Amino acid sequence: MTQRIVSLGFLAAAVVVLAQAFSIPQGNGYQAVGPRAFPLLVGVGLAVVSVIGVVQAFRPGAAPGAAPAVVSGADAPGEDTSGEGASGGGAPGEDGETHWPSVLMLLGALAAYALLLVPAGYWQATTVFFVAVARVLGSRRLVRDVLAGLVLALATYFLFDRLLGITLPPGLIRLAF
């Protein structure tokens, strides 16, 4: 299911890229090739592969990615978003249910963090954010989380702002030292 939606998303992206590419002016006559040629090339490429992607995703009985021959027999490793992506057998996200409330709450925490970072101050917002994320992910030990968050926030604040000289938002309560 995810794959079908995402394949349609790529098709939509291809349309946007092509439309935007065509809206770029041709450039003046002095140049052999203007700012438009490469975007057009990329747009056409994206359109071709995304159409094939949609066809593959909607083909009856389309499985979410056959396991590559080399690693068949390898256990599909749990969640591995990092590194070089989704190889290693099957489509990794599909094998378990997605806990949507956690995902949405995490995204909410991220949005709030970004918006509060400057007005509230770096270490203040970070402490609150740290505790919130830990809670979203199922931690119920509030005291430990607050302590860990505060230590991490203050340590990074002093390391970056005071020692490395990279200014971070001081926020409401300015630390004296």
Added chain:
Amino acid sequence: MDVLGNLLDGFGHALSLQNLLLAMLGVTVGTLVGVLPGLGPATTIALLLPLTFVFDPVGAFVMFAGIYYGGMYGGSTTAILLNIPGETASIPTTLEGYPMARRGRAGAALATAAIGSFVAGTISTVVITFLAPGMSNIAKLIQPAEYFSIMVLAFVTVTSLMGDSIVRGLSSLFIGLTIGMVGIDRMTGQPRFAFGVPELYEGLSVVAVAVGLFAVAEAVSTAAARHRPAQPPVTVAGRVGMTREDWRRSWRPWLRGTLFGLPIGSLPAGGAELPTFLSYNVEKRLSKHKEEFGQGAIEGVAGPEAANNAAFSGVLVPLLTLGIPTSATASMLLIAFQIYNVQPGPQLFDQQPVLVWTLIASLYIGNVMLLVLNLPLIRVWVKLLSVPPALLTAAILTFATLGVYSISQSVFEVLIAYGFGLLGWVLHRAGYPVAPLILGAVLGPLMEVQFRRALAFSEGDPTVFVTRPVSLVILLIAVACLVGPVVVRRRTKPALPAG
């Protein structure tokens, strides 16, 4: 100056007290972050990018050499103890390393990985030392049309080797190329793909994109899977070391692994996946203990780990001499170079000799430090595996945000990183690899420059890419790499179980 003189010069810089400390710090922090479950070397570098910010370029790259090796070694530790590969290239290590650990042989698996990496890394660094300057001279002769074709080849091979669907890989790649075009065109001042948003005129920051795709996506993925029980790490019983028998069975796989990893990694088409899988299959075939494969055969850890490390070193050849990264991790290094306004490529060895040679000298030092630091400290690293996932995720997000904000001083870019985190997670769920995306975003702008130069030389004639013989040959190889796997897969399909 000759190579040895240059190298000695590099050691002179790298062995200063400050740089030695930076190398040590890099290896330690790299291992520390790399050993965290799910964080591969690319993510490690993305998260640690801001730390190097305050140092002069030479110091920063000395530290990067340490982070590079440390992050990779940390990745193999999680592969062995948790069955979680930090990246595709570590998958073979999980096949034998994890069973070894479960049979109480974690110490031997970790040791053969560490010593094998040291052997492979050192041999590869020696070869790179002599190969890279020569390659750089050849690279100077490359014309724009050929340059463009080499980049096409790099894209195609990296995309078709990674992940299981070329179509999905290419889709990611083209999105990455589009991301690279956002902003004002450097040659004409024409805004492109900016949608009238002033913040986008300077382009999408690749740092924000990379941190989002790697680190933030990992956190979202952990949140999505929170109800699934986590796998407890295997404990390291006994001493970390190898018996005489282990040594006897490891040294040939180390050398063979190096032989696979170094040449393939050094090509502007390689990456680290192919050599590690090749090495695994060859060791399985050659082993006198075939029955042990799948149950924890030490050859299956020794070979791929050496191949991985050799390929990682080899990848530096196309990166430094051509400016072409062939893995997600190499893309992160290129981003780091760009932050310091250093453009790797044919001119790098002439323009930045101190930087290059200090970096190469640091590779030797980083390798030694890794061995000296990691074998005794392995038990400390293993403790990190028991940090609760909730706190770990909170910390990852904190560092990701700190990294993007401290580089850009912009909340907008932090939001971009979060957005790409969500995108990365969605793509991963749907089976789209993200490495081609970051590769496209980093390399796209350079590719366009060569594309336009080639067309300027040919006075706008687009057939220039196929009428110049060298360019044509490279493009034909690229087509073969694109079509080949599809044909092979079609032919072998009946043999594979459906889905």
